[in-house]
Each structure stands twice: as structure tokens, then as C-alpha cells.
Amino acid sequence: MLKFAANLSFLYNDADFLDRFSAASRDEFHAVEYLFPYPWDARDIAARLNDNGLEQVLFNAPAGDWDQGDRGIACIPGRELEFRAGFNKALEYAQALDCRRVHVMAGICPPGIDAAQMRATYEANVAWAAELAAPIGREVLIEPINHRDMPGYFLNTQTQAHDIVQTVGAMNLKVQMDLYHCQITEGDLSTAISRWIATGRVGHFQIASVPSRNEPTTGEINDNYIFDLIASESQQHGWEGWIGCEYRPKLGAEAGATSRGLTWLRTLRSHSTYPVI
Ligand SMILES: O=C(O)C(=O)[C@H](O)CO
Ligand SMILES: [Mg+2]
Numbered sequence: 001m002l003k004f005a006a007n008l009s010f011l012y013n014d015a016d017f018l019d020r021f022s023a024a025s026r027d028e029f030h031a032v033e034y035l036f037p038y039p040w041d042a043r044d045i046a047a048r049l050n051d052n053g054l055e056q057v058l059f060n061a062p063a064g065d066w067d068q069g070d071r072g073i074a075c076i077p078g079r080e081l082e083f084r085a086g087f088n089k090a091l092e093y094a095q096a097l098d099c100r101r102v103h104v105m106a107g108i109c110p111p112g113i114d115a116a117q118m119r120a121t122y123e124a125n126v127a128w129a130a131e132l133a134a135p136i137g138r139e140v141l142i143e144p145i146n147h148r149d150m151p152g153y154f155l156n157t158q159t160q161a162h163d164i165v166q167t168v169g170a171m172n173l174k175v176q177m178d179l180y181h182c183q184i185t186e187g188d189l190s191t192a193i194s195r196w197i198a199t200g201r202v203g204h205f206q207i208a209s210v211p212s213r214n215e216p217t218t219g220e221i222n223d224n225y226i227f228d229l230i231a232s233e234s235q236q237h238g239w240e241g242w243i244g245c246e247y248r249p250k251l252g253a254e255a256g257a258t259s260r261g262l263t264w265l266r267t268l269r270s271h272s273t274y275p276v277i
Pocket of ligand 1: 035060103143145178181206246
């Protein structure tokens with residue numbers, strides 16, 4: 001089985017955020033993810049989830065001052081209190097929205113701080129977050145991100161992320177394997193998927209075409225081959241996670257752009273040899 005979640009920060013941009021939940025439901029999504037819920041009251045989001053029968057599968061912990069260039073603060077020495085306050089807020093939303101996974105963004109490496117100090121800071125922060133989240137059944141995800149989209153981002157490769165997961169050791173610390181970033185940074189997706197899913201430490205996948213970050217099947221990745229691989233590996237290893245549709249519709253913010261771009265998913269739902277939701 002493959003389970004796809006609509007990323008409401010990237011999709012349905014022709015609608016206000018709170019109206020995107022019903023739009024995703026109309027396109028027969030069963031789950032959603034997005035970057036940040038914090039501008040909205042959790043009760044309003046919970047009502048949209050409930051009204052539309054949607055599961056909340058992922059969102060991000062506060063990532064610093066996004067408009068000022070922060071892309072997470074977990075690796076930055078001196079911002080630990082800010083990180084902890086933000087993650088506490090993320091857990092409040094995770095409980096209100098019954099969301100199992102919280103993505104903790106690492107941050108852009110500040111100049112003049114050595115890599116060892118950033119790694120120590122990052123490991124201490126995600127270890128603290130995982131310990132706080134574990135008793136309430138939440139998972140902390142860390143995601144390698146390519147340096148074309150985020151120059152200088154601390155976490156860049158799958159091996160780096162899994163090394164940190166092993167070093168920290170918390171069973172609820174897992175890797176968010178965004179195949180868009182993995183293709184740009186490392187390529188060799190099939191081997192990477194098989195290798196890392198077998199560890200049991202992949203918490204979530206995300207997909208988008210490369211290089212344009214549009215709908216699957218419109219770029220250099222053979223997405224249908226990848227979907228078949230994830231389906232078979234998931235069955236072999238008992239992986240039951242979600243695949244986030246974190247892409248920008250080719251038709252942009254035109255009315256109905258997202259729905260008109262979902263041919264790849266409708267085809268998969270009707271033609272695959274395994275269940276697809
Ligand atoms: O950039 C990505 O791919 C992500 O998934 C982050 O959560 C948002 O930037
Ligand atoms: Mg991603």
C-alpha cells in the first residue's frame with residue numbers, strides 16, 4: 001500500500017489555507033501535511049481535519065525567523081532556549097491535531113562556528129526534543145535538504161542524518177526522506193530507498209519532480225518505478241508511513257491547478273497492483 005498526503009503549504013495555492021483541507025478531501029486525499037500551523041488557532045485546524053475526515057501526518061516545529069532567513073535553529077549554538085520554546089509549542093499543536101510527526105529543521109550553518117560545535121548543538125537539541133516527545137507518542141523527524149534550494153543548510157545527506165539518528169539513539173527520532181532533495185544531492189534513489197527503509201528509521205517520504213519541483217512523473221525521476229519500489233519495500237519491512245506530496249503544481253496558483261495536476265495520482269490509484277490512498 002502507498003499512502004499520499006497533500007502538502008497544504010505547496011498545493012491548492014488558489015485557496016486560503018483553511019480552505020485547502022476541503023480541497024484536498026475533494027481530491028480524495030486521506031491526510032495532509034504542511035510547514036507551519038502556528039498562524040492559525042489549532043482548534044480551527046482541528047475542525048477542518050475533522051470536518052473533512054483527514055489525518056494530520058506531519059508539520060514543522062518553529063524554525064526561527066523565516067523571513068529573516070532562518071531555516072531552523074536546532075544546529076545554532078546560543079539559540080537552545082528559543083528552540084525548546086518552539087518545540088514545546090509544536091507538541092501542543094501535535095496533540096491538538098493528533099499529529100504523530102514533527103519535523104525539526106536544522107538551520108543554515110552560521111559563519112565562524114565550527115562543524116563539530118554545530119553537530120553537538122544539533123544532536124543535543126534533537127535528543128532533548130525526542131525525549132520530550134516520546135512519552136506522548138510523537139516522532140521527531142530530521143530531513144536532509146539539498147544545497148541548491150537551501151545553500152549552507154546543516155543537514156545534507158541521508159548518511160549524515162542516519163548517523164545522527166544512530167548517535168542520538170532515540171527510537172522516535174527518524175529521517176524525513178525527501179526524494180526531491182535526495183535526487184539532487186545524491187541520486188541513486190532506488191538503492192538509497194532500499195538501504196534506508198531497511199533500517200526502520202525512515203519516518204516519512206516526500207516527493208516532487210526534479211529539477212522543477214512540480215508533479216511527480218514530470219521530471220527526471222522515474223516516479224512510477226520508485227512508487228513500486230516503495231510499495232514492495234514497505235511490505236517487506238512493515239513500513240506503514242506516508243508520502244508527502246511536497247511539490248508546486250505546474251499550473252501555479254490558477255484555479256484548480258492542483259486538482260488538474262493530479263493525473264499521476266489518479267492513474268496510480270486506478271492502475272497499481274497495490275492499494276493507493
Ligand atoms: O524543504 C523541504 O523539503 C521541507 O520538507 C521543509 O520542511 C520545508 O522547507
Ligand atoms: Mg521536504
